[in-house]
Amino acid sequence: MVKLHGLLINIIDKSKYTKKDGLEVDTKAKLQILVEVIRANGTKVKELHTISIPDSKISLYQDKINKEVSVDVGIISEKYNFYGI
Numbered sequence: 001m002v003k004l005h006g007l008l009i010n011i012i013d014k015s016k017y018t019k020k021d022g023l024e025v026d027t028k029a030k031l032q033i034l035v036e037v038i039r040a041n042g043t044k045v046k047e048l049h050t051i052s053i054p055d056s057k058i059s060l061y062q063d064k065i066n067k068e069v070s071v072d073v074g075i076i077s078e079k080y081n082f083y084g085i
Contacts, residue, residue, distance in 0.1 A: 001072055004049065004082055006035035008069045011061060012050070028052040031061055031071065031084065053084030 010032040016024045031051045038044050051071060053061075061069060073082040 001085065002075060004033060004035065004051070004071045004073045005068065006033040006049070008032070008061060008064050008067060009034050009048070011058070011065065014055065014058075029055065029058045031069075033069065033071065049082050051082040051084050057084060 008031060012030040012032065014029040015027050017027050018024050029052070031053055033049050033051060035047050035049060036044055037047050051073060053071070071082075072085050074085050075081070076083065
């Protein structure tokens with residue numbers, strides 16, 4: 001397990017997505033977190049990550065907009081994408 005640390009910028013509420021065949025699918029809530037990354041040459045850059053989280057964890061972040069947070073995440077693919085666990 002990995003922890004992602006950064007500034008919580010936004011929470012995107014869960015919603016419904018309609019597929020081409022008309023089937024409605026529930027989506028998870030997402031956190032948008034601004035993370036400072038230090039490159040090999042020492043330059044600091046900000047990266048925005050949008051992370052899906054389980055419904056049971058939404059309440060943990062609702063009062064933390066514009067505050068530093070730590071989120072337990074897993075990594076998907078060679079170029080990583082985060083998802084909340």
